[in-house]
Amino acid sequence: MNRVMLITGASRGIGAATARLAARQGYDLLLSYRQQAATAEALVAEIVAAGGNAHAVQADVDSEADVLRLFAELDARYGRLDALVNNAGMLERQMRLEQMDVARWQRVLNTNVIGTFLCCREAIGRMSSRRGGHGGAIVNVSSMAARLGSPGEYIDYAAAKGAVDSLTLGLAREVAGDGIRVNAIRPGLIDTDIHAAGGEPGRIERLKGSVPLQRGGTPDEVAEAILWLASEQSSYCTGTFIDVSGGR
Ligand code: NAP
Numbered sequence: 001m002n003r004v005m006l007i008t009g010a011s012r013g014i015g016a017a018t019a020r021l022a023a024r025q026g027y028d029l030l031l032s033y034r035q036q037a038a039t040a041e042a043l044v045a046e047i048v049a050a051g052g053n054a055h056a057v058q059a060d061v062d063s064e065a066d067v068l069r070l071f072a073e074l075d076a077r078y079g080r081l082d083a084l085v086n087n088a089g090m091l092e093r094q095m096r097l098e099q100m101d102v103a104r105w106q107r108v109l110n111t112n113v114i115g116t117f118l119c120c121r122e123a124i125g126r127m128s129s130r131r132g133g134h135g136g137a138i139v140n141v142s143s144m145a146a147r148l149g150s151p152g153e154y155i156d157y158a159a160a161k162g163a164v165d166s167l168t169l170g171l172a173r174e175v176a177g178d179g180i181r182v183n184a185i186r187p188g189l190i191d192t193d194i195h196a197a198g199g200e201p202g203r204i205e206r207l208k209g210s211v212p213l214q215r216g217g218t219p220d221e222v223a224e225a226i227l228w229l230a231s232e233q234s235s236y237c238t239g240t241f242i243d244v245s246g247g248r
Helices: 011-026 039-050 064-077 102-127 155-179 203-209 219-230
Strands: 004-009 028-033 051-056 083-086 136-141 180-187 240-245
Touching: 004 011, 004 064, 004 180, 011 028, 011 039, 011 219, 028 039, 028 064, 039 051, 051 064, 064 102, 083 102, 083 219, 102 136, 102 155, 102 180, 136 155, 136 219, 155 180, 180 219, 219 240
Parallel strands: 004 028, 004 083, 028 051, 083 136, 136 180, 180 240
Antiparallel strands: none
């Protein structure tokens, strides 16, 4: 029986790269997205054409009802879960904190923090050896923003990723006895659409000089770290963070 991985926000960027690598490693996949159905379905078709097994589900991680529907789809399709990758995340246009309103903070916290919480909760219910599950691995996609704070750009997003780091640490300790490992990666400047969403498509070009490796990273480079933390090769790691940031 193949191992089953659920990846949130897998239509593009880091999530899509993780899906491609996971499929090559033999995982059966459930991929979620928020809006871009055509992109997600094209990725599924690509994986299936290469001999893999993947399905895409529209589900907004901000919505408890959508997350419950996503996990019901997982139960119906596969009946098991070995690895959850909490990758869905977003940021809004760059601005200083004094320009931000409450609604923006709520949107950013909802997707990046509440969404991660909801998916962790549903995964643990299925993986926990205390509840008849066979254990599993959760990988949260945080950000170097949690460490750097993103001044002048998006302190709200940095604070949300800081919460993801604390959630990762606490949950790792809480469910270690349930056979579940919980780890996180902190990507640095990775070449995806997220920088355009912040209003600066050329952000990596502007900042790459501040990266010791002198370049941005690729989604594939991040996917390698995610797949390692999801695999048995990292069996003695829990509550661990891998910074995939070129030394930044
Ligand atoms: P991206 O290219 O903008 O892709 C974001 C993905 O998340 C898309 O698949 C999107 O779905 C999905 N998504 C967004 N909001 C969602 C929601 N509410 N519910 C469900 N899915 C949602 O971003 P990325 O750069 O690959 O980012 C992936 C993760 O890495 C995020 O957690 C991000 O914070 C983190 N990260 C990225 C960088 C970087 O430099 N790129 C650095 C540090 C951390 P649609 O396609 O349907 O919109």
